[in-house]
Amino acid sequence: MNDVNWGVLGAGWLVKTATGHAIHNAQGATLYATGARDLARAEATGAVKTYTEYQNVLDDPNVDAVYICLSNEAHLPWIRACIAAGKHVLCEKPMVLTEADAVAVFAEADAAGVLLVEAVWSRWHPRMRRIVELATSGSLGEITNYLGTFTFDGVDPDNYRLSPDHGGGALYDVGIYPLHGLFGVLPQVESVSVLAAEYTRTDRGVDLTTKATLGWGDGSQGSIVGSFVMPESQRLTIIGTHGELRVEDNEAFASFGKPTQLWINGHIEDFSSTDAYQVMFEEVSAKIRGKDGWLLPHRDSIRVARTVDSLL
Numbered sequence: 001m002n003d004v005n006w007g008v009l010g011a012g013w014l015v016k017t018a019t020g021h022a023i024h025n026a027q028g029a030t031l032y033a034t035g036a037r038d039l040a041r042a043e044a045t046g047a048v049k050t051y052t053e054y055q056n057v058l059d060d061p062n063v064d065a066v067y068i069c070l071s072n073e074a075h076l077p078w079i080r081a082c083i084a085a086g087k088h089v090l091c092e093k094p095m096v097l098t099e100a101d102a103v104a105v106f107a108e109a110d111a112a113g114v115l116l117v118e119a120v121w122s123r124w125h126p127r128m129r130r131i132v133e134l135a136t137s138g139s140l141g142e143i144t145n146y147l148g149t150f151t152f153d154g155v156d157p158d159n160y161r162l163s164p165d166h167g168g169g170a171l172y173d174v175g176i177y178p179l180h181g182l183f184g185v186l187p188q189v190e191s192v193s194v195l196a197a198e199y200t201r202t203d204r205g206v207d208l209t210t211k212a213t214l215g216w217g218d219g220s221q222g223s224i225v226g227s228f229v230m231p232e233s234q235r236l237t238i239i240g241t242h243g244e245l246r247v248e249d250n251e252a253f254a255s256f257g258k259p260t261q262l263w264i265n266g267h268i269e270d271f272s273s274t275d276a277y278q279v280m281f282e283e284v285s286a287k288i289r290g291k292d293g294w295l296l297p298h299r300d301s302i303r304v305a306r307t308v309d310s311l312l
């Protein structure tokens with residue numbers, strides 16, 4: 001079966017350092033076209049075709065699917081343009097900025113008969129899939145406590161991450177990872193309530209830090225932290241009525257290309273080195289070709305967007 005020809009919108013940091021290589025290395029995928037405002041950056045991705053207009057990527061009849069890796073406010077209009085062009089879409093997180101937009105674009109993609117998937121790469125990592133399996137199979141009992149952090153210190157002052165006009169902010173950028181972990185392990189929970197929240201914001205209103213305590217069920221609680229101004233940390237601890245699991249390497253949501261471990265009730269499980277971006281492109285490409293492949297459920301993207309709405 002033919003490879004899926006991917007078109008990429010944007011050739012910024014993530015495409016250059018990780019996802020461009022991931023598409024080249026992925027089985028069943030070809031990096032066919034890249035669109036970037038700067039042609040030299042587009043060419044550096046090694047795509048067969050390069051354009052300075054994103055629309056040219058969508059208009060290319062050889063492009064089967066589009067990976068959107070633009071600043072966050074640009075995701076929604078370009079998802080819609082891809083759907084209008086009849087292309088499948090894998091869009092970087094946060095896919096869109098509100099629950100209403102998430103619900104709307106999923107419906108539009110379904111109506112057009114194209115796949116639309118949020119590229120939360122951590123969810124394709126084998127360790128995270130094992131965590132979800134352990135939590136949802138009942139091995140830990142009922143999940144009563146969750147702690148997930150994704151923090152680092154230092155964003156370039158000119159980066160879109162600090163711009164309210166570009167969907168900036170720590171919750172959208174990194175806090176979203178522990179939220180996706182939370183909903184991955186709580187398939188039965190439709191919504192969580194915000195029990196407490198604390199923010200540090202710039203004078204333009206962009207959150208540099210969001211800390212939240214979320215509640216569900218009969219007194220169960222989870223804490224999530226996302227920050228641009230705290231020491232680097234990616235912790236994950238999940239406690240259930242029958243057991244506990246922990247990630248102890250401080251790379252719970254962004255482990256890249258190295259072996260990892262999972263602590264479960266005093267035992268260690270080992271996972272070999274993985275590029276979860278590559279796995280993501282392989283599985284989405286397989287699904288596009290009608291083969292088996294795991295996709296992040298629409299419902300998870302919607303539940304996370306709903307929680308972000310209630311926090312921001």
Ligand SMILES: NC(=O)c1ccc[n+]([C@@H]2O[C@H](COP(=O)([O-])OP(=O)(O)OC[C@H]3O[C@@H](n4cnc5c(N)ncnc54)[C@H](OP(=O)(O)O)[C@@H]3O)[C@@H](O)[C@H]2O)c1
Pocket residue numbers: 009010011012013014015035036037038041069070071072092093094119120121159160166172173
């Ligand atoms: N999954 C992950 O691990 C991960 C990691 C980092 C980021 N992300 C997500 O990936 C996306 C891109 O992140 P990145 O770190 O690669 O960002 P970036 O390098 O700062 O920007 C990505 C692209 O967005 C466009 N862009 C950036 N700032 C812009 C502005 N002010 N006005 C207009 N366009 C602008 C540019 O497109 P051109 O190339 O056309 O100039 C740029 O290449 C974001 O949605 C982010 O949340 C995901």
